[in-house]
Amino acid sequence: MQDDSVWRKLAEKKWGSATLALRKGSSTKWMAYAKHRMCLTTHPTSPLDLIQEGVTDPWQHLVCCLLCSRTTGGAVVLDTIESFLRRYTTPTAVLAASETEICCAIKSVGLQELRCKALRLMSHSFLAEDWEEPSEFFGCGRFAADSWRIFCRGGAASLGPRDVEDATLQRYLRWARTGAADTPAPKPRRNRAAPAGAAAAKRRAGRARPARNTPELRSARRC
Numbered sequence: 001m002q003d004d005s006v007w008r009k010l011a012e013k014k015w016g017s018a019t020l021a022l023r024k025g026s027s028t029k030w031m032a033y034a035k036h037r038m039c040l041t042t043h044p045t046s047p048l049d050l051i052q053e054g055v056t057d058p059w060q061h062l063v064c065c066l067l068c069s070r071t072t073g074g075a076v077v078l079d080t081i082e083s084f085l086r087r088y089t090t091p092t093a094v095l096a097a098s099e100t101e102i103c104c105a106i107k108s109v110g111l112q113e114l115r116c117k118a119l120r121l122m123s124h125s126f127l128a129e130d131w132e133e134p135s136e137f138f139g140c141g142r143f144a145a146d147s148w149r150i151f152c153r154g155g156a157a158s159l160g161p162r163d164v165e166d167a168t169l170q171r172y173l174r175w176a177r178t179g180a181a182d183t184p185a186p187k188p189r190r191n192r193a194a195p196a197g198a199a200a201a202k203r204r205a206g207r208a209r210p211a212r213n214t215p216e217l218r219s220a221r222r223c
Contacts, residue, residue: 007031014038015059015127016092022128037126041154046172047181051078053172058152059126060085062134065144066118067109080108091123114139143169 118139
């Protein structure tokens, strides 16, 4: 499919009317534009159940990264991402929404004002700019860029655990190479030694006789 007008219509249908509005006046090669913003590859699905694995559309994937970064993951984060993507299906929808609406939609994952700013600026840059990697977008750091390379660009075949910083992405790449779904070992709990004086006082308190039924205690029990 070499007809650039077809790719232009595809881009508008996929990402909304803001696509054409933000590219107005530029000599856009629509086939290259669209292909760079689409996922044209597949990746193996792991038993690690990473949130990003199920979101391979590049714009949606970056939304996912922005909403799950600086969280502990889990059902609340997943539900928020799924609900957000059902409500805002395109970058155009995000740009058309008010900050109040977006903040309300993502409140459950925290940092909603910062995330709202990142979502809006990323969506604008995704459509308007001639970018190479997501790390060029506001709020999208190394984690988002590496995740995009792995799950939207087929990077699992060429990247190794040492090529990424995020621990969960490292685990995924180890699984992709070895087939072993390793889990991080729990950190041993360390009990701090109490100072000698404090320990002695604690032992004395343990040996202390219980208080008698004084008038003060009887008064306290009646409160």
